[in-house]
Amino acid sequence: MSTIIHFGTGGWYARRDGDFTEENVVRLADAAAQMWSRTDSGAIVYIGYDTREGAEQAARLAGMVVAGAGLVAMISDRYTPTSALSWAIANDPRACGGLMITGSNHSSDYLGIKVRMADGGTGTADVIDALEESIPLEATEARGPLIEKDIVSPYLESLFSNIDTQAIAEAGLQLVYDPMYGSARGYLPAVLGPLGVQTIEIHGADEPDAQTLRPEPIEPWVDDCERMVLSSKAHAGLICDGDGSRISAVDERGRYIDAHRVFTLVLGHLVKHHGAHGRVAMGLTGSIQTRRMARELGLPLAIKPIGFKYIYEEMVKGGVIIGGEETGGIGFPERFPGRDGLYAHVLLCEMMAKEHKTLGQLIDELDEHYGPVAYARRDIRLQNEEVEMLRTLMPGLNPQNIVGRAPVHVSHRDGLRMEFDDESWLLLRPSGTEPVVRIYAEAGTIELRDEMLEAGTAIVKGEYGGI
Numbered sequence: 001m002s003t004i005i006h007f008g009t010g011g012w013y014a015r016r017d018g019d020f021t022e023e024n025v026v027r028l029a030d031a032a033a034q035m036w037s038r039t040d041s042g043a044i045v046y047i048g049y050d051t052r053e054g055a056e057q058a059a060r061l062a063g064m065v066v067a068g069a070g071l072v073a074m075i076s077d078r079y080t081p082t083s084a085l086s087w088a089i090a091n092d093p094r095a096c097g098g099l100m101i102t103g104s105n106h107s108s109d110y111l112g113i114k115v116r117m118a119d120g121g122t123g124t125a126d127v128i129d130a131l132e133e134s135i136p137l138e139a140t141e142a143r144g145p146l147i148e149k150d151i152v153s154p155y156l157e158s159l160f161s162n163i164d165t166q167a168i169a170e171a172g173l174q175l176v177y178d179p180m181y182g183s184a185r186g187y188l189p190a191v192l193g194p195l196g197v198q199t200i201e202i203h204g205a206d207e208p209d210a211q212t213l214r215p216e217p218i219e220p221w222v223d224d225c226e227r228m229v230l231s232s233k234a235h236a237g238l239i240c241d242g243d244g245s246r247i248s249a250v251d252e253r254g255r256y257i258d259a260h261r262v263f264t265l266v267l268g269h270l271v272k273h274h275g276a277h278g279r280v281a282m283g284l285t286g287s288i289q290t291r292r293m294a295r296e297l298g299l300p301l302a303i304k305p306i307g308f309k310y311i312y313e314e315m316v317k318g319g320v321i322i323g324g325e326e327t328g329g330i331g332f333p334e335r336f337p338g339r340d341g342l343y344a345h346v347l348l349c350e351m352m353a354k355e356h357k358t359l360g361q362l363i364d365e366l367d368e369h370y371g372p373v374a375y376a377r378r379d380i381r382l383q384n385e386e387v388e389m390l391r392t393l394m395p396g397l398n399p400q401n402i403v404g405r406a407p408v409h410v411s412h413r414d415g416l417r418m419e420f421d422d423e424s425w426l427l428l429r430p431s432g433t434e435p436v437v438r439i440y441a442e443a444g445t446i447e448l449r450d451e452m453l454e455a456g457t458a459i460v461k462g463e464y465g466g467i
Helices: 022-040 055-068 082-090 125-133 152-158 165-171 187-195 223-232 259-274 288-297 308-315 341-355 359-370 384-396 446-460
Strands: 012-015 044-049 072-076 095-101 110-117 146-149 174-178 198-201 236-240 247-251 279-283 301-304 320-324 330-332 336-339 374-381 409-411 416-419 425-430 436-443
Touching: 022 044, 022 055, 022 095, 022 110, 022 125, 044 055, 044 082, 055 072, 055 095, 055 110, 055 146, 072 082, 082 095, 082 110, 082 152, 082 336, 082 341, 110 125, 125 308, 152 187, 165 187, 165 341, 174 187, 174 223, 187 198, 187 341, 223 236, 223 247, 236 341, 247 259, 247 341, 247 359, 259 288, 259 320, 259 330, 259 341, 259 359, 279 288, 279 308, 288 359, 301 308, 308 320, 308 330, 308 336, 330 341, 341 359, 374 446, 384 425, 384 436, 425 446, 436 446
Parallel strands: 044 072, 044 095, 072 146, 174 198, 174 236, 279 301, 279 320
Antiparallel strands: 012 110, 095 110, 236 247, 320 330, 330 336, 374 436, 409 416, 416 425, 425 436
16 A cells, blocks of 8 residues: 655655655655646756755655656755755756655654755645655556756855855954754855854754754754853854754854844844845744834735745735744845855844844844743644644634733734743644644743743643633
8 A cells, every 4th residue: 555645834744764765755746746847848947955964865866766757857966955956956057856865854764855946946745745645555667767966056156146145254253063964064154164263063964863852953952052052162063964954053162043033134134234125924833023024114014824835825925025934944046045054144244244243142132122032942742633623623723821821912824822921932832743732932042932821721621721
């Protein structure tokens, strides 16, 4: 019996010792190739892969299947960030899409496939749904030739096309860079080094603990970067996930700076130093600080459900200057409508250079101007039937009191989101791909945030009395 292949918010993922098999790689690659060949026979499909065991072999297999369907399969000559694959597609008028073999931010025993469309983006939810439904039950035997190409170098060169490199060169920045053993390893130091930026890279080569570090740029997985920033007295630490899509940072005091704060900083930088103006696209879990900054700058906000595909849909409408979601993906439509982790880091370096400030000083100014915030997410693992029951009941939930406060706004748009008069908020959302309910909260203090997380946990477990 064939495995049911289901796309999550970022692609299809499965255990390497489970459903990530040659047969399933062929089935998915065949479905994507048939989709593209119906409208653009003979066009180029770019193929990329990360640093995980089996990724290159799976990429070559997927590429041969694509070529067997009559398309030109152009495979990267080395491991590549997903953003480099997207850049190659978006800047080649002959390209109709691409496939990225990666475990992304999942643990080391997973691999998966991300699909990219002709603009380098994820495609709309309707397109992905249609692709999922078209996956054949049997694996095709058709194969074709591969063409190897350097798609990394042009992408790395593009990172500075609109950047004040002189300011960076004069700033004397000292950084720690953590690619988390992923496919962005080596690349940021390679492009910043010629500008005089001193970069210490950790988790850049396979080591004994490579299999135990989850390549997700959140705590506790960023602890090594925090320690290295402190011991090396760096101005900041920059972190990428397993395929260079998601990011976070560490300031010079060793404080973890989540992607929400990075997003807000970069937004302000684009407006102040790049003259950007337009809409801001972000998910339901976007930060209070981002909302306040957008209001102050007169930038319309487009609030979307969880998942970058919804950010993508907003980007392709036009007029969006930046888009992002809570897992650390930040995109810049002027480049392509997808996550671009390395470019976000370059912008952060440019901001520190032009402002003549460390990352911690920039964060302090953000907190002083827009008010301090504390954000966190908690995952509650349940039985499948419990998650489905909660998903069914959630549209009817309308809590009247959360830790002594009445919500001023309740939304069931994507889970259950409650907002309070000080703009703090709590979101409960069942995962669409695993038996987990995610609880998100943001407030002005860590204490209030944690109280709301506890209340959300009690609601999920049916132990809360305020409903």
